[in-house]
Amino acid sequence: MTPRENFWRVVNHQEAERVPIFWGGTNSSIVPAHYEALCQELGLDEFKVPLGDFGTVNLHPLVKERLHSDVELLLIGAPPRRRLEDGLIEDGMWGFRMKEVGFYRTFPDQITPLRRARTIADIEAHPVWPDPDDPVYYLKQSERARKLYDTGRIVLGEASYAGAPFFIYPWLRGVDQWMMDPYRDPDFYHHLAQKITDFSRVILERWLDEVGEWLDVLCFYDDIAMQTGPMVSLEHYRRFILPYEKQLTDLARRLTGAKLSLHCCGSCYDLLPGFLEVGYDILNPVQTRAKNMEAWRLKRDYGRKLVFYGGLDIQRLLPFGSVEEVRQGVRDLIRTLGSGGGFLFATSHNIEPDTPPRNIVAAFDAAFEYGRYPLQAG
Amino acid sequence: MVDNLARAVAELKREESLAEVRRLLQAGRDPFDLIERGLMPGLDLVGERFERGEYFLPQLLLAGQVVEECSALIRPRLASDQAETKGTVVLGTVAGDVHDLGKNIVGTTLRSGGFRVVDLGVDVPRPEFIEAVRREGASLLGMSALLTTTMVEMAQVIEALRAEPDLAGVRVMVGGAPLDEDYAARIGADAFGGNARQALLRARELIGREPACPQ
Numbered sequence: 081m082t083p084r085e086n087f088w089r090v091v092n093h094q095e096a097e098r099v100p101i102f103w104g105g106t107n108s109s110i111v112p113a114h115y116e117a118l119c120q121e122l123g124l125d126e127f128k129v130p131l132g133d134f135g136t137v138n139l140h141p142l143v144k145e146r147l148h149s150d151v152e153l154l155l156i157g158a159p160p161r162r163r164l165e166d167g168l169i170e171d172g173m174w175g176f177r178m179k180e181v182g183f184y185r186t187f188p189d190q191i192t193p194l195r196r197a198r199t200i201a202d203i204e205a206h207p208v209w210p211d212p213d214d215p216v217y218y219l220k221q222s223e224r225a226r227k228l229y230d231t232g233r234i235v236l237g238e239a240s241y242a243g244a245p246f247f248i249y250p251w252l253r254g255v256d257q258w259m260m261d262p263y264r265d266p267d268f269y270h271h272l273a274q275k276i277t278d279f280s281r282v283i284l285e286r287w288l289d290e291v292g293e294w295l296d297v298l299c300f301y302d303d304i305a306m307q308t309g310p311m312v313s314l315e316h317y318r319r320f321i322l323p324y325e326k327q328l329t330d331l332a333r334r335l336t337g338a339k340l341s342l343h344c345c346g347s348c349y350d351l352l353p354g355f356l357e358v359g360y361d362i363l364n365p366v367q368t369r370a371k372n373m374e375a376w377r378l379k380r381d382y383g384r385k386l387v388f389y390g391g392l393d394i395q396r397l398l399p400f401g402s403v404e405e406v407r408q409g410v411r412d413l414i415r416t417l418g419s420g421g422g423f424l425f426a427t428s429h430n431i432e433p434d435t436p437p438r439n440i441v442a443a444f445d446a447a448f449e450y451g452r453y454p455l456q457a458g
Numbered sequence: 459m460v461d462n463l464a465r466a467v468a469e470l471k472r473e474e475s476l477a478e479v480r481r482l483l484q485a486g487r488d489p490f491d492l493i494e495r496g497l498m499p500g501l502d503l504v505g506e507r508f509e510r511g512e513y514f515l516p517q518l519l520l521a522g523q524v525v526e527e528c529s530a531l532i533r534p535r536l537a538s539d540q541a542e543t544k545g546t547v548v549l550g551t552v553a554g555d556v557h558d559l560g561k562n563i564v565g566t567t568l569r570s571g572g573f574r575v576v577d578l579g580v581d582v583p584r585p586e587f588i589e590a591v592r593r594e595g596a597s598l599l600g601m602s603a604l605l606t607t608t609m610v611e612m613a614q615v616i617e618a619l620r621a622e623p624d625l626a627g628v629r630v631m632v633g634g635a636p637l638d639e640d641y642a643a644r645i646g647a648d649a650f651g652g653n654a655r656q657a658l659l660r661a662r663e664l665i666g667r668e669p670a671c672p673q
Contacts, residue, residue: 179556181554181555181556181580181581182553182554182555182581182607182608183554183607184554184556184605186556186557188556188558188580189558189559190579255559256519256559256562259515259516259519260516260519260520260523262516263470263516263520264520306515306635307635307636308635308652308653309511309514310514311514311515311516312514312515312516313514316514316516350511394606395606395636396606396636399606400606432605432606432607433607434606434607434610
């Protein structure tokens with residue numbers, strides 16, 4: 081059974097050969113700052129400089145092979161970024177700004193370009209909007225997608241910042257304003273949200289025309305939850321977020337047979353009914369340490385309706401547990417979420433720099449070992 | 459009635475809250491009363507609703523704004539002795555971390571609660587915390603971190619603070635997603651502020667006097 085055949089049975093909630101190992105997406109990888117340490121652990125001396133805003137996106141094939149990964153990442157192209165005089169990095173697609181701090185690239189509210197915007201005219205005056213005619217998004221993507229498909233492995237399509245309207249909104253405006261705009265100035269809010277969605281939709285449509293038929297999973301991303309609960313109510317989600325996300329997923333359904341995945345960190349349990357209304361099939365990264373996000377609860381309440389992609393705790397277990405605790409944690413997770421299919425094993429986000437590389441290897445070895453169907457009881 | 463002000467704040471009614479403040483000031487009510495018996499109980503209600511899952515981030519932020527706008531009307535009317543704060547809090551997100559949403563909400567809440575808040579922002583180097591605490595005469599240092607890789611920095615700051623004999627009386631409160639009471643205790647913090655309401659309550663316990671109108 082190829083990894084793809086195995087995957088399609090599992091996402092249709094059947095037990096197949098084994099629990100797929102989903103390591104290598106932008107949010108199920110390792111932060112670039114820690115990639116070298118992992119390569120060293122694996123005895124790999126020659127590797128390229130790691131790329132990625134969050135997780136490493138140019139993982140060496142040997143690293144993926146050693147960690148038993150079943151996926152191939154197809155990432156949409158992106159226009160070049162530029163470094164500003166004050167050291168910030170400006171994104172070439174939307175014009176949001178990033179700051180390099182410690183191990184990370186970050187998006188502080190204070191430097192968002194539309195922070196002081198008051199009117200719709202201020203939004204329109206923002207100098208950088210995506211150009212859907214820029215070939216950079218689509219160049220050689222079809223050829224690459226076909227090649228990845230032919231490997232028999234699972235093709236994970238990521239439309240990056242054309243699939244994340246509510247990453248872009250706060251990066252242009254600040255998280256605090258994003259939270260308050262719908263109440264203080266609904267016209268402003270809807271104008272900006274629709275504008276972001278419109279550009280995303282056009283680019284997504286043209287990209288999916290090229291690659292849609294080769295994708296197994298298409299990932300969207302909108303972080304709207306915290307450790308302790310959702311940032312917004314389900315009602316807020318339905319009124320102010322769902323209508324925009326749905327425009328993108330409806331489009332995607334027409335252009336690809338891929339399963340649709342939503343990345344939403346944190347405690348999003350209370351928003352899951354809304355996610356189902358949008359039409360997502362898969363939830364990532366399943367942050368099992370967050371409130372109400374225990375594996376058993378998710379499986380019990382949503383196990384027939386959603387596929388879980390992620391789940392292995394990177395907040396405590398992976399960085400601070402012993403190898404034995406990590407193996408036990410993986411085993412418990414697989415037994416809980418993997419039963420009856422519907423589980424794609426991955427870490428609950430990108431692996432952080434405080435994680436001992438031996439724990440990483442132990443986790444994936446354990447997933448490979450314990451993930452064989454039928455799952456071992458007891 | 460100050461109850462109306464508290465209710466308007468709790469219901470996030472900006473115009474109504476501001477109108478109520480103007481009306482009460484015009485009627486000669488003690489401005490200090492408006493803060494202690496109007497804005498603060500209103501904010502407490504908001505915090506309670508947040509903890510019960512009835513309010514979410516937008517409501518916390520909107521309430522903070524309403525209270526700040528109301529306070530701006532009241533402050534110039536306070537007698538000089540009333541304008542005294544409950545103490546100074548130095549706040550910041552530790553080095554290597556720029557997550558500041560939680561810290562900002564805590565800052566707004568503490569400010570509304572009568573504390574003078576000096577917010578150092580994000581990615582704050584260790585010496586800057588120490589210098590600011592000394593310079594501002596702060597009685598409380600509040601630190602925030604969202605990442606497991608940066609929360610360890612808090613322990614380093616606390617160690618550095620404890621090494622300064624002239625700052626021996628300064629208390630420390632920490633908060634952030636990966637933390638809990640245990641971790642806070644382990645690194646020698648005096649309190650864990652799990653959310654904005656808890657942070658205000660802890661700050662009152664640690665350094666502030668009791669509110670005039672306890673809930």
